[in-house]
Amino acid sequence: MMLLPVVTRAQQADAGLGVTQRAKAAPVVVASKPFGESYLLAEVFAQLLESRGIAVDRRPGLGATEIAFGALRVDAIDVYPEYTGTGLLVVLRDSLTPAMRADPRAAYARVAERSMEVFGVRWLPPLGFQNTYAIAVRRSLADSLSLRTLSDLTRAGSALTAGFTADFIGRLDGFAGLRSEYGMSFRTVRPLAPAVKYAALAQGAVDVIDGYSTDGLLAKFDLVTLDDDRHFFPPYEAAAALSPSVARERPDVVATLTLLSGRIDEGRMRELNRRVEVDGEAIPVVAASLLADLRLVASPEVISNAPARGGDAGFWRFFWERRAQTSQLAARHLALVLMALFAAVVVGIPLGLALERTRGIAEGVVGALGVLQTIPSIALLAFMIPLLGVGVTPALVALWLYALYPITRNTYSGVRDADPNAVEACEALGATARQRLLWVRLPLAAPVILAGVRTSAVITVGAASLAAFIGAGGLGEPIVAGLALADTRLVLSGAVPAALLAILVDAALAVVERAVSPRHLRRGTPSRP
Amino acid sequence: MVPKRPATVVPSALVLANAHSLLMSLALSARDLHHRYGDVPALDGVSLDVPGGSAVALVGESGSGKTTLLRAFNRMVECASGEVRVGGADVRSLASEALRRRIGYVPQHGGLLPHWTVARNVALVPTLTGVFSADVVRDALALVGLDPARFGDRYPHELSGGQRQRVALARALAARQEAVLLDEPFGALDAISRAESHEAFARVRAERGFTALLVTHDLAEAARLADRVVVMRAGRIEQAGTIAEVRTTPATPYVAELFARAEAAHAALERA
Numbered sequence: 054m055m056l057l058p059v060v061t062r063a064q065q066a067d068a069g070l071g072v073t074q075r076a077k078a079a080p081v082v083v084a085s086k087p088f089g090e091s092y093l094l095a096e097v098f099a100q101l102l103e104s105r106g107i108a109v110d111r112r113p114g115l116g117a118t119e120i121a122f123g124a125l126r127v128d129a130i131d132v133y134p135e136y137t138g139t140g141l142l143v144v145l146r147d148s149l150t151p152a153m154r155a156d157p158r159a160a161y162a163r164v165a166e167r168s169m170e171v172f173g174v175r176w177l178p179p180l181g182f183q184n185t186y187a188i189a190v191r192r193s194l195a196d197s198l199s200l201r202t203l204s205d206l207t208r209a210g211s212a213l214t215a216g217f218t219a220d221f222i223g224r225l226d227g228f229a230g231l232r233s234e235y236g237m238s239f240r241t242v243r244p245l246a247p248a249v250k251y252a253a254l255a256q257g258a259v260d261v262i263d264g265y266s267t268d269g270l271l272a273k274f275d276l277v278t279l280d281d282d283r284h285f286f287p288p289y290e291a292a293a294a295l296s297p298s299v300a301r302e303r304p305d306v307v308a309t310l311t312l313l314s315g316r317i318d319e320g321r322m323r324e325l326n327r328r329v330e331v332d333g334e335a336i337p338v339v340a341a342s343l344l345a346d347l348r349l350v351a352s353p354e355v356i357s358n359a360p361a362r363g364g365d366a367g368f369w370r371f372f373w374e375r376r377a378q379t380s381q382l383a384a385r386h387l388a389l390v391l392m393a394l395f396a397a398v399v400v401g402i403p404l405g406l407a408l409e410r411t412r413g414i415a416e417g418v419v420g421a422l423g424v425l426q427t428i429p430s431i432a433l434l435a436f437m438i439p440l441l442g443v444g445v446t447p448a449l450v451a452l453w454l455y456a457l458y459p460i461t462r463n464t465y466s467g468v469r470d471a472d473p474n475a476v477e478a479c480e481a482l483g484a485t486a487r488q489r490l491l492w493v494r495l496p497l498a499a500p501v502i503l504a505g506v507r508t509s510a511v512i513t514v515g516a517a518s519l520a521a522f523i524g525a526g527g528l529g530e531p532i533v534a535g536l537a538l539a540d541t542r543l544v545l546s547g548a549v550p551a552a553l554l555a556i557l558v559d560a561a562l563a564v565v566e567r568a569v570s571p572r573h574l575r576r577g578t579p580s581r582p
Numbered sequence: 583m584v585p586k587r588p589a590t591v592v593p594s595a596l597v598l599a600n601a602h603s604l605l606m607s608l609a610l611s612a613r614d615l616h617h618r619y620g621d622v623p624a625l626d627g628v629s630l631d632v633p634g635g636s637a638v639a640l641v642g643e644s645g646s647g648k649t650t651l652l653r654a655f656n657r658m659v660e661c662a663s664g665e666v667r668v669g670g671a672d673v674r675s676l677a678s679e680a681l682r683r684r685i686g687y688v689p690q691h692g693g694l695l696p697h698w699t700v701a702r703n704v705a706l707v708p709t710l711t712g713v714f715s716a717d718v719v720r721d722a723l724a725l726v727g728l729d730p731a732r733f734g735d736r737y738p739h740e741l742s743g744g745q746r747q748r749v750a751l752a753r754a755l756a757a758r759q760e761a762v763l764l765d766e767p768f769g770a771l772d773a774i775s776r777a778e779s780h781e782a783f784a785r786v787r788a789e790r791g792f793t794a795l796l797v798t799h800d801l802a803e804a805a806r807l808a809d810r811v812v813v814m815r816a817g818r819i820e821q822a823g824t825i826a827e828v829r830t831t832p833a834t835p836y837v838a839e840l841f842a843r844a845e846a847a848h849a850a851l852e853r854a
Binding site for chain 2: 472474475477478479480481482483484485488492493496497571572573574
């Protein structure tokens with residue numbers, strides 16, 4: 054199943070390791086990108102659809118715009134929250150006109166029209182708030198230097214250290230553009246991971262960071278956002294983006310989600326984000342309370358029952374409370390690893406043997422597999438989506454590709470280098486090529502091959518965490534969500550079991566390795582007669 | 583000590599023994615062999631006859647073509663031109679696996695399978711030809727002077743170098759091979775192991791009477807183990823004959839120098 058080049062909608066819905074019940078109409082796949090606001094809006098979409106009797110399949114935390122939008126336009130997912138500026142600049146690679154800067158509606162009109170033309174993707178009218186880039190400083194610094202606007206910051210910049218996310222530094226709608234538009238420069242610009250940015254600013258390690266205007270953490274760390282007095286940043290209005298098939302065939306979904314258009318203003322969104330990111334309330338709870346407040350759903354009793362994500366509980370207690378969920382995720386993680394590893398063994402060992410017999414091309418093929426290892430996982434996953442959609446199938450194929458190299462390489466070199474004197478003597482005494490392979494070369498290469506399988510297994514356990522980015526689940530799920538919400542405990546609740554899993558898998562394979570190693574290697578000290 | 587070709591009149595006990603050796607030996611012959619490795623000529627018009635039951639040593643420096651010539655007889659080297667016969671049959675008319683199972687082979691480092699016990703190594707060719715029995719292994723080990731009960735279950739790395747080479751010899755003979763090719767079989771051994779191996783080889787040959795073609799650097803070894811010696815140089819045969827003939831009437835200055843050097847080395851040892 055996993056090697057099919059084209060996967061139907063029904064298969065994708067069933068691609069989970071568990072059995073999914075199929076309703077009369079296929080469930081609507083609701084996805085998000087991997088940050089807090091996107092998770093929250095996706096949950097709002099999902100609950101609203103469910104309240105109208107529409108079946109939903111949740112695929113939160115798809116990594117990056119390329120993956121989420123890529124999945125949307127091939128109908129692998131049906132809806133996710135996206136921002137007009139991103140749609141314009143990242144997806145359509147369009148440029149911003151002065152009219153669009155002046156009026157966000159012009160930007161929305163352009164994105165909606167072009168997306169429909171090019172991809173058949175439909176943008177519903179915006180939700181009512183912008184989440185644009187926001188340049189933030191500590192309140193104390195803003196006060197002492199009288200910083201109110203980006204022009205003020207440009208004036209004071211040469212004495213300050215900035216900490217920006219890596220993609221913001223390079224983007225034309227990010228720091229690269231700020232430099233040419235405002236003439237802004239800093240003493241130092243440090244690339245920082247989103248998860249540590251706020252803490253670095255609060256602790257004074259940097260003075261300026263990039264953030265999002267609706268970010269809940271701005272309030273938590275008592276930060277001031279500076280006014281974009283030259284209207285440099287493009288409008289980033291949030292809206293629901295719909296897949297071509299849902300846009301065409303599901304007027305019920307279109308009508309339901311349109312109920313949210315214009316209903317969430319910037320103040321409300323910042324408040325909701327604060328509840329999730331700062332107070333640690335569970336996303337489903339916050340989503341339900343929003344829908345109740347908007348009088349779109351009338352069942353507020355959910356709120357009191359759902360457990361809060363936060364509170365002051367320590368890591369171990371938090372971990373203990375999540376144990377059932379964690380073991381489920383770990384089982385799914387292990388299943389992904391074992392399936393990918395099994396497929397890699399089934400293909401890699403024969404491939405290694407075939408390469409050993411065609412040495413002219415062997416180094417080239419092994420080299421190509423090695424190059425595959427250097428493709429960043431996110432990029433590889435993004436390539437998979439047009440072919441395989443999202444979910445388990447593309448994750449398995451990507452993991453399989455990563456696992457293939459060490460197994461193939463070790464099989465090839467293990468068999469090639471197996472005791473040449475013994476192999477030659479066997480040939481000279483009349484053993485056939487097949488007998489030499491099965492009696493001599495494979496048994497002697499077995500420990501080397503198994504070492505390759507062990508390397509693959511450990512790599513795969515690690516890489517399987519990234520499968521969460523294309524909705525395949527596993528222990529990557531809490532890691533991705535925890536990074537998005539700056540919640541260390543959530544990250545650890547995925548990362549610690551993943552590390553233990555890697556150790557366990559390696560130890561189990563060490564036992565197998567001992568069992569297949571040639572008997573003379575298992576004997577104790579050689580006894581000289 | 584070295585078995586002669588069967589004489590016309592011999593005591594009856596020897597008739598039996600030599601009738602056996604007569605049955606169990608294959609004549610080897612090569613006619614006008616040419617072979618090159620890339621631009622390097624390895625064999626440049628070589629002809630050689632090894633009568634059934636005799637032992638011939640190929641001597642000469644590295645690159646002289648002696649190993650290539652040896653390997654032409656079990657088709658480990660397919661010569662570009664010329665004709666190779668084993669037991670009168672052109673080797674190209676035989677399947678190479680079938681040919682190799684009839685000819686024993688002992689390489690320099692033994693080439694034992696490190697993950698197989700001594701007994702299993704010795705049983706290799708009988709297993710391939712489907713005539714394996716426990717007796718075959720016992721007989722072959724006893725033949726080379728190794729106690730089957732003591733050595734059968736050991737792995738090659740648990741043996742000394744000399745023992746390993748004797749196991750390799752037992753393996754080369756376990757299927758009652760009628761000819762054996764040996765490529766510097768005792769070259770890597772210390773003097774004592776080498777002398778013991780020489781004795782074992784001579785004993786085995788007296789008992790089984792197979793044809794032997796042996797590559798060696800060591801003229802003394804050639805003298806001990808072979809009936810005749812063939813001196814090779816740059817892909818050609820310089821001289822062939824009994825060791826006494828070649829030593830006393832060297833055909834070329836090279837052969838003369840080869841013997842002179844060997845004797846000088848020996849004399850240095852005597853003086854010390």
